[in-house]
Amino acid sequence: DQQVKQNSPSLSVQEGRISILNCDYTNSMFDYFLWYKKYPAEGPTFLISISSIKDKNEDGRFTVFLNKSAKHLSLHIVPSQPGDSAVYFCAASSTTSGTYKYIFGTGTRLKVLA
Amino acid sequence: DSGVTQTPKHLITATGQRVTLRCSPRSGDLSVYWYQQSLDQGLQFLIHYYNGEERAKGNILERFSAQQFPDLHSELNLSSLELGDSALYFCASSVDTGVYNEQFFGPGTRLTVL
Numbered sequence A: 001d002q003q004v005k006q007n008s009p010s011l012s013v014q015e016g017r018i019s020i021l022n023c024d025y026t027n028s029m030f031d032y033f034l035w036y037k038k039y040p041a042e043g044p045t046f047l048i049s050i051s052s053i054k055d056k057n058e059d060g061r062f063t064v065f066l067n068k069s070a071k072h073l074s075l076h077i078v079p080s081q082p083g084d085s086a087v088y089f090c091a092a093s094s095t096t097s098g099t100y101k102y103i104f105g106t107g108t109r110l111k112v113l114a
Numbered sequence B: 001d002s003g004v005t006q007t008p009k010h011l012i013t014a015t016g017q018r019v020t021l022r023c024s025p026r027s028g029d030l031s032v033y034w035y036q037q038s039l040d041q042g043l044q045f046l047i048h049y050y051n052g053e054e055r056a057k058g059n060i061l062e063r064f065s066a067q068q069f070p071d072l073h074s075e076l077n078l079s080s081l082e083l084g085d086s087a088l089y090f091c092a093s094s095v096d097t098g099v100y101n102e103q104f105f106g107p108g109t110r111l112t113v114l
Helices: none
Strands: A010-014 A019-025 A032-038 A045-051 A056-059 A062-067 A072-077 A086-093 A108-113 B005-007 B010-013 B019-024 B031-037 B043-050 B053-057 B064-068 B074-078 B087-094 B109-113
Touching: A010 A019, A019 A032, A019 A086, A019 A108, A032 A062, A045 A056, A045 A062, A045 A072, A072 A086, B005 B087, B010 B019, B019 B087, B019 B109, B031 B074, B043 B064, B043 B074, B074 B087
Parallel strands: A010 A108, B010 B109
Antiparallel strands: A019 A072, A032 A045, A032 A086, A056 A062, A062 A072, A086 A108, B005 B019, B019 B074, B031 B043, B031 B087, B043 B053, B064 B074, B087 B109
């Protein structure tokens, strides 16, 4: 049972344009969400997070939007740069479950074309 | 460099064998998490240790076990290996427990079972 879904395995975007990566979740207990970025031969690195008390969080070129009613979040990268080419994982967690574990999606491979 | 080290980087072994994967967390981090990433899958949470004690278990098979030692390094033991155990195994560490504590990932160990 995939509780966190990233339905687009890959995405190609022109340099300078906006990249939008999507993520859906099914568990209504999730109240903390994260995006991790992964380059080949490296471990994932934290990018940005959002708590369910907010619907938007911004960090430089990266913005995460959360739609709780739709159980959907998205990551916007503006403007996209070739160095952003990586696999992006969405993750979710419950602050009340007591287990502190992240549930990850399957990832979206972003390719930014120069 | 996340500060989390994992050894070995690559491991090739045969079905039925037993292997040990090692993880050294970032200096000062008390929590260690293990994840498995199979082909085209997201990162599956396996187990979480905090200061030597098991805190949470995920989808970890009975053939797998882990421990965290007094110096806080952790080992993941995989026994009676099957072809389907071939995957990338990531270790992550964080300062404390709690979902708000960022998890820093190591570069992973790629296990190939032939």
